[in-house]
Amino acid sequence: MATSRFELTRVPIVKKVLVSRWLQWSLTAITLPFFLLVILAGFLGTPVGSRNFGIVFVWIVWWALLILLMLPFAGRLWCAMCPIPVAGEWLQRRALVQPREHARLYTLGFKWPRRLNNMWLQNVAFLAVALFSVVILTTPFASALVLASFVIVALVTSLLFERRAFCRYLCPVGGFIGLYSQLAPVEVRVKDRALCATHREKICYVGSDAGYGCPWLVFPAALDKNTYCGMCTECLKTCPLDNVALYARPFAADLSTNKGRRLDEAYKAFILLTCALTYSVMLIGPWSMLKETAYAVGAPGWWLYAIGFLASNVAIVPGIFYACVWLGKRIGQAAISTRQLFIEQAYALVPLGLAAWAAFSLSFVLTNFSYAWQVLSDPFGWGWNLFGTADWTWTPYFAGGQSLFQFPILLVGLIGALAIALRTARQQRISPRAALPPVAFCVIFTLALVWLYV
């Protein structure tokens, strides 16, 4: 990696915490009770979302932490503490903290199908959830049902397949986090790849008494981007050569190279970008008919919405971008295939996409965060007042001034997108003029969001 980076694990306390077997257990011990309360409140509590802990804490508090703090600054940190797969993982390991002998896993041990060794299923899963998002975001029962179904699928997957197959290949949020974690200024990487090459045992992949082989099915020495690293730090625990470390690095360092860019990941970028715009129009805009149509699942209008939503995500937006890339290829007289250029230029949408999600999230998080104080005292909406905050009134934070945060974030995302588009052209050894149409796409997309938010 050509980028400069600092080894955080040189700091003794950081190293001590990261190699502790109690780390992940402690993190999930915090998140799991909240998650159980979310599920219970969803199933048993009030159907009014803004009065239900399940809706407010998942889609406002957790979402804000994920999009605005964890993802941009800590990458996949959430995956290290996510409560969804822990039941399956604990069953698979038959252990909570210390591994059994040789880190044995109790599973039927099926290998994940090679053809599905990509992000396509996560793309489909995300679209499936996104299609019903207006219901899931606002209806406690539906939200709890979806989260509980994730737990069940994760549990079954971990009993059938080795390691965290659910997180790696199925989790709808996992693909989202994976793509945008490339922007984070931290990474878990090996210190010296040559040393790994000479080490035959590959303990970091197969596991040992000290810890499990990479639960994410990644050989750490081959890791060159954050997308598939769950930051569980098992490799730091198991490496007998002390050759794995946590690094601080520049933002978006994974996108400094065009190595390993793939169509499934490119499509994830399109889906996430399109969804961010769709939600911004549908949920934050003043057009109530759109919201009502998206909410009325099964009604004739909803089918039209579903077709439009899916078509936008899988055909229209990628199609427009493909046309931009094709035009750029003509302008730049590039010898590379349009398909390859399309895949590689799509990574310019990663910073823009995260900026779009941050802008969208700020608009409803700041407006609705004060509901968190109410549901903290009355999680089920049953009239409790546990901490004396149940009667705190709804107070939109920074009302009328949210664009002061949203606009700079969008500008940073746009500048990042342009930097990556031009760098990709250079790496392909083609004229930077080839990047101009994709750049125009990014500018127009940003202006659309500016129109919605400013």
Place this chain on the structure above:
Amino acid sequence: MSQKHRVAVAAAAALLIVVALLVPMPMSAAAPQTHSIVINARAFAFEPSILRVHRGDTVQLHLESLDATHGLFIDGYNVDIQAEPGKSADVTFVADRAGTFKFRCSVSCGTLHPFMIGELNVDPVFPFARATVATLIAAIGALAFFWRGG
């Protein structure tokens, strides 16, 4: 382009963005008007949901609720009224800030309550015009900065 030139480009773009966002704009010469607007609130919509006035105009809002208790809170104007069926609410204010402001239901009224949103446009909508110019400057600056490297 040398590193020195690139830094100059970045600094110039940043300066122009600040100018675009902050430069004083001329006030409208039109005489202020008074708008009396009836807004019907129902789950989960305001009708009309888009209002347009000029800066300096006086706005008289009359909120009627057609089903349950609904509120109307206007971002940036600190206006907050509540109405229930048969019991409407009124508020009068001067639209002294130009731009686009969301108004939203301020009383939990059901599933889609957080997204029961309307829009008050106070012309001239300078913030959007300024932001558009700033975005284009940022794009041109970024192109110049990253064209040959970076």
